Amino acid sequence: xxxxxxxxxxxxxxxxxxxxxxxxxxxxxxxxxxxxxxxxxxxxxxxxxxxxxxxxxxxxxxxxxxxxxxxxxxxxxxxxxxxxxxxxxxxxxxxxxxxxxxxxxxxxxxxxxxxxxxxxxxxxxxxxxxxxxxxxxxxxxxxxxxxxxxxxxxxxxxxxxxxxxxxxxxxxxxxxxxxxxxxxxxxxxxxxxxxxxxxxxxxxxxxxxxxxxxxxxxxxxxxxxxxxxxxxxxxxxxxxxxxxxxxxxxxxxxxxxxxxxxxxxxxxxxxxxxxxxxxxxxxxxxxxxxxxxxxxxxxxxxxxxxxxxxxxxxxxxxxxxxxxxxxxxxx
Ligand SMILES: [Ca+2]
Ligand SMILES: [Ca+2]
Numbered sequence: 001x002x003x004x005x006x007x008x009x010x011x012x013x014x015x016x017x018x019x020x021x022x023x024x025x026x027x028x029x030x031x032x033x034x035x036x037x038x039x040x041x042x043x044x045x046x047x048x049x050x051x052x053x054x055x056x057x058x059x060x061x062x063x064x065x066x067x068x069x070x071x072x073x074x075x076x077x078x079x080x081x082x083x084x085x086x087x088x089x090x091x092x093x094x095x096x097x098x099x100x101x102x103x104x105x106x107x108x109x110x111x112x113x114x115x116x117x118x119x120x121x122x123x124x125x126x127x128x129x130x131x132x133x134x135x136x137x138x139x140x141x142x143x144x145x146x147x148x149x150x151x152x153x154x155x156x157x158x159x160x161x162x163x164x165x166x167x168x169x170x171x172x173x174x175x176x177x178x179x180x181x182x183x184x185x186x187x188x189x190x191x192x193x194x195x196x197x198x199x200x201x202x203x204x205x206x207x208x209x210x211x212x213x214x215x216x217x218x219x220x221x222x223x224x225x226x227x228x229x230x231x232x233x234x235x236x237x238x239x240x241x242x243x244x245x246x247x248x249x250x251x252x253x254x255x256x257x258x259x260x261x262x263x264x265x266x267x268x269x270x271x272x273x274x275x276x277x278x279x280x281x282x283x284x285x286x287x288x289x290x291x292x293x294x295x296x297x298x299x300x301x302x303x304x305x306x307x308x309x310x311x312x313x314x315x316x317x318x319x320x321x322x323x324x325x326x327x328x329x330x331x
Contacts (some may be wrong), residue, residue: 048072048079060164062087063094063147066124068165071140071172078128079109079171081145085118085125093117095150095159098129103141103173108132115150129171135247136210137179137305142172178207180250182214182298183309190317193292197255198236200296200314202243204250213244213302216254219295221315230294234261235318239296256296258318292318 051069066082085092097113098105105111110130118125129145147167152159161167185201202216217240221229232238237257245252296314301307 046073046076048076056165058164059166060162062092064166065169069170071174072131073174073176075133075176076131078130081127083125085123089120091120095148096127097146099144099146101142101144103143108141108173109143131173135177137177137303138175140172140174142170145169177209179210179212179306180204180207181307181309183311184314187311187314189314190319192319193321194260195258197257198316200254202252204245208248208250210247212306213242214298215300216243217297219297221293221295227290228293230292230318235292236294291320
């Protein structure tokens with residue numbers, strides 16, 4: 001894209017043009033809190049970054065890794081690692097093996113342990129370690145690859161790693177799964193008094209990889225007593241539970257049970273029977289006057305990469321049907 005194109009280009013093309021070029025930069029951007037949306041196009045990206053060419057003070061004289069750190073996306077299939085033989089006119093037999101760190105063998109990569117011989121004239125050997133691709137979001141994990149002397153005296157049941165700082169390299173597996181974000185589809189729901197339940201929809205957007213969870217809970221409109229404050233057990237049954245979205249699942253309907261117990265009424269009666277009554281009756285009157293509202297909130301997403309959108313609170317209004325009630329009173 002050229003500067004002269006700016007006037008005519010599509011905004012999405014422009015965004016694409018200004019985002020970081022390299023996978024590494026884009027992943028770094030993601031980690032600093034870049035939104036999932038901008039990275040959705042990374043989904044399924046294949047790539048590998050060879051970070052640093054090994055320039056170490058105490059390198060091995062015979063053999064070493066070309067780079068000390070590689071990053072590879074989960075869906076790349078393998079990581080390609082280059083081994084350099086530093087001596088010519090000499091055959092060399094050596095071993096290479098993977099060593100777990102935060103990455104777990106077989107779950108995140110295939111554990112590999114092989115002995116190879118490089119011919120006299122060969123100076124470079126490329127090896128490939130299989131990387132496991134899954135659908136779950138996970139942090140980026142590391143493992144190591146070591147070069148060892150298969151003829152060396154064993155330590156802890158294994159031949160020792162070759163001396164030198166370039167006989168071990170790190171591989172970082174970059175996750176490219178997008179768990180998405182959660183929010184209500186509608187944040188203001190009205191339901192008429194007398195309804196048995198209210199159904200709210202939680203939607204998952206910007207990715208649907210892996211299983212994710214969050215808590216959903218009802219909450220009073222305010223802590224202070226107010227006429228429009230819906231009351232637990234009197235207007236609705238309180239709820240606090242974990243909801244889960246399976247891989248690929250993008251919508252969930254939550255049912256909250258509404259009740260229509262006019263507890264103040266009963267209390268007023270009881271109190272009345274015991275002849276202590278006016279306060280209860282006053283409450284009772286104001287209760288009947290207006291709509292009652294409660295909140296439903298989404299929180300505590302898991303894993304932590306999952307975001308809750310700005311639509312994290314839904315206000316449920318139980319609408320008082322004045323006309324209906326009046327009609328009843330008139331009877
Ligand atoms: Ca994946
Ligand atoms: Ca993953």
